[in-house]
Amino acid sequence: DAGVTQSPTHLIKTRGQHVTLRCSPISGHKSVSWYQQVLGQGPQFIFQYYEKEERGRGNFPDRFSARQFPNYSSELNVNALLLGDSALYLCASRPGTRLLLYGYTFGSGTRLTVV
Amino acid sequence: GIQVEQSPPDLILQEGANSTLRCNFSDSVNNLQWFHQNPWGQLINLFYIPSGTKQNGRLSATTVATERYSLLYISSSQTTDSGVYFCAVERIWDNYGQNFVFGPGTRLSVLP
Numbered sequence: 001d002a003g004v005t006q007s008p009t010h011l012i013k014t015r016g017q018h019v020t021l022r023c024s025p026i027s028g029h030k031s032v033s034w035y036q037q038v039l040g041q042g043p044q045f046i047f048q049y050y051e052k053e054e055r056g057r058g059n060f061p062d063r064f065s066a067r068q069f070p071n072y073s074s075e076l077n078v079n080a081l082l083l084g085d086s087a088l089y090l091c092a093s094r095p096g097t098r099l100l101l102y103g104y105t106f107g108s109g110t111r112l113t114v115v
Numbered sequence: 116g117i118q119v120e121q122s123p124p125d126l127i128l129q130e131g132a133n134s135t136l137r138c139n140f141s142d143s144v145n146n147l148q149w150f151h152q153n154p155w156g157q158l159i160n161l162f163y164i165p166s167g168t169k170q171n172g173r174l175s176a177t178t179v180a181t182e183r184y185s186l187l188y189i190s191s192s193q194t195t196d197s198g199v200y201f202c203a204v205e206r207i208w209d210n211y212g213q214n215f216v217f218g219p220g221t222r223l224s225v226l227p
Binding site for chain 2: 016029031033035037041043044045048055056058088090092094103104105106108109
């Protein structure tokens with residue numbers, strides 16, 4: 001079974017540009033979350049989507065947005081990139097059942113460098 | 116918001132040694148997960164352990180939710196155990212909304 005897949009794996013952008021990161025969850029997983037991990041720190045929560053609706057948002061500016069598609073894949077968009085947006089962006093999925101019997105499975109991440 | 120602390124921040128072991136990593140959290144949580152992040156950035160799920168004890172090979176974990184801590188035990192460490200170990204706790208704000216709060220991690224180096 002394929003795990004959580006993210007694309008691209010690496011990306012270099014210039015300040016002020018826009019970026020779109022993509023995530024395909026494990027088949028059957030309806031909940032997708034995005035995290036930002038700055039070098040040397042733990043991941044920070046950005047968004048959670050379940051059944052195509054935003055269910056949670058972390059403390060990030062409005063330059064960050066996301067959406068989930070009918071096939072449960074997801075995109076994270078960042079506008080007006082800043083140097084401080086350089087980080088590893090991680091996507092995670094889980095079945096999304098109420099019983100919460102399962103933990104999250106993370107993808108390998110997209111490493112974004114803003115120059 | 117909830118605070119997560121991990122100790123020690125750094126740990127250097129000789130191959131074959133045992134170790135215990137600790138995670139403390141400031142409030143009641145719904146769930147807790149331990150991850151290992153390898154040098155390529157991949158977060159590998161080790162344990163999903165809201166309470167109790169679980170074992171998987173050389174690794175085991177114990178969570179005492181009432182006392183707000185969890186422990187990760189690594190026995191007979193190997194060089195491939197090197198990396199950063201994260202504890203993440205989960206708060207649920209409705210039936211479907213979930214959010215993991217990660218600790219700062221413990222960086223483990225196992226020397227041959």
